[in-house]
Amino acid sequence: DIQMTQSPSSLSASVGDRVTITCRASQNINRNLCWYQQKPGKAPKFLIYAASTLQSGVPSRFSGSGSGTDFTLTISSLQPEDFATYYCQQSFSNPLTFGQGTKLEIK
Amino acid sequence: QVQLHQWGAGLLKPSETLSLTCAADGGSFRGYYWSWIRQPPGKGLEWIGEVNHNGGTNYNPSLNSRVTISIDMSKNQFSLNLSSVTAADTALYFCARRSGNHFGWFDPWGQGSLVTVSS
Numbered sequence: 001d002i003q004m005t006q007s008p009s010s011l012s013a014s015v016g017d018r019v020t021i022t023c024r025a026s027q028n029i030n031r032n033l034c035w036y037q038q039k040p041g042k043a044p045k046f047l048i049y050a051a052s053t054l055q056s057g058v059p060s061r062f063s064g065s066g067s068g069t070d071f072t073l074t075i076s077s078l079q080p081e082d083f084a085t086y087y088c089q090q091s092f093s094n095p096l097t098f099g100q101g102t103k104l105e106i107k
Numbered sequence: 108q109v110q111l112h113q114w115g116a117g118l119l120k121p122s123e124t125l126s127l128t129c130a131a132d133g134g135s136f137r138g139y140y141w142s143w144i145r146q147p148p149g150k151g152l153e154w155i156g157e158v159n160h161n162g163g164t165n166y167n168p169s170l171n172s173r174v175t176i177s178i179d180m181s182k183n184q185f186s187l188n189l190s191s192v193t194a195a196d197t198a199l200y201f202c203a204r205r206s207g208n209h210f211g212w213f214d215p216w217g218q219g220s221l222v223t224v225s226s
Contacts, residue, residue: 001168034212043201043216044152050210087152091211095167098152 002026002090006099012107017078021102023071023088031067032092038101039084048073078104109134113202113217115187119224125189129202129217136160136178140205141185142213143176145198153198157205158185192224 003026013019023033031051036044046055048064051071061076075082083106088099115127129141142157156166158176166174175188189196202217 032210034210036213041219043203043219044213046212046214049206049212055212055214089152089213091205091209094165095169096154096205096211098154100151 001095002029002093002097004088004090004097004099006086006088006102008102009100010103010105012105013078014107015078015080019075019078019104021073021086021104023066023073023099025069025071025090025092028068029090029092032090033064033066033071034089034091035062035064035073036087036089037082037084038087044087075104080106109204109215111202111204111215111217113200113220115200115220115222117221117223119192119222121193121224121226122191123224125192125196125200125222125224126186127200127202127220127222128184128186130182130184131204132183136180136183138207140165140207140211141176141178142203142205143187144201144203144213144216145196146201147195147198155187155189155200159207194224196222197224198222 005024007022033051035048038044052064063074085101085103110132113129137160140157143155156176158164158178173190178185199219201219203213
């Protein structure tokens with residue numbers, strides 16, 4: 001199985017801050033990497049696919065980058081609605097696997 | 108815009124079988140994988156498995172021996188059965204559509220079904 005490791009596990013930030021979350025794969029997954037946002041008790045919301053392509057309707061303050069084993073999700077200017085948990089997911093091979101999540105909290 | 112709606116029993120005893128169904132409103136079943144994902148309380152996401160419109164399946168090896176995912180094209184529904192449940196299977200279960208291309212994102216998702224296993 002491909003292990004996905006996110007860092008940090010939690011992050012405190014303020015509205016307007018720029019934040020970056022890292023996701024590392026245990027082996028090369030090319031650009032087969034997606035990002036999701038989840039709020040408590042809700043289903044995850046799909047944000048980014050192919051490491052850097054924004055899903056339609058996702059604000060442009062979100063961006064993704066990376067390939068191979070190292071990926072990042074950046075939020076350029078945090079808004080109140082961005083405080084949530086973020087997950088990466090690899091679609092390179094079965095079983096599909098997710099990172100353990102990064103909880104973004106208000107400072 | 109496809110929407111997924113899921114349902115099933117929420118409280119099970121150990122050794123019983125978990126059964127959930129997910130219905131897709133709108134859109135075609137062809138060209139996608141129809142998946143189940145779960146999330147234990149306070150923990151991360153675990154992919155359980157998926158089915159395509161031909162009935163072909165892929166399962167997570169960690170659950171393979173206990174999982175069956177099936178599809179009913181006539182009703183635009185797909186279902187999850189997980190046998191011999193234990194307390195470790197207590198989780199919020201989601202159905203989701205996965206894109207058929209190699210980038211394989213999950214979108215949309217169902218609303219989630221909390222399943223509790225307790226004697």
